[in-house]
Amino acid sequence: MAPLSVLPGRIRFESPDIVGKFKASEYLAKEIERLNGVLEVLVNHRTGRILVKFNEDLADRTIITKGIKEILKNMPEEQLKIPPHPPLTKGGVGDLAGAGLFKHALIDAVAYALLPKPLNIILPLAINTIKK
Numbered sequence: 001m002a003p004l005s006v007l008p009g010r011i012r013f014e015s016p017d018i019v020g021k022f023k024a025s026e027y028l029a030k031e032i033e034r035l036n037g038v039l040e041v042l043v044n045h046r047t048g049r050i051l052v053k054f055n056e057d058l059a060d061r062t063i064i065t066k067g068i069k070e071i072l073k074n075m076p077e078e079q080l081k082i083p084p085h086p087p088l089t090k091g092g093v094g095d096l097a098g099a100g101l102f103k104h105a106l107i108d109a110v111a112y113a114l115l116p117k118p119l120n121i122i123l124p125l126a127i128n129t130i131k132k
Contacts, residue, residue: 019048
């Protein structure tokens, strides 16, 4: 795994091993933070990108690169598994999505009934009332 970009105190990598694997990205971030000189770690499980900010007095990019390679090589199998999606029926995502749509429709109906008409209707009426 070669760095994608290197700036003073910053290095960015990309690993296909963590794409779509939230637990693996969390594990990786925690383990990278343990490396000497690391200040901040951002791991994106959607893109597989890893950003490491580090103190150049305590570490250099070769040490960090070797450390990340080692962490990925020794990552426990359970971290690399992709959890199954919840069922789309009866209590799963499908029910929640339906409830969310109903909730939004209800909020829209109540807001339409209770809130004033758009300003382009109210403002001329208000101006005409003030003039009289």
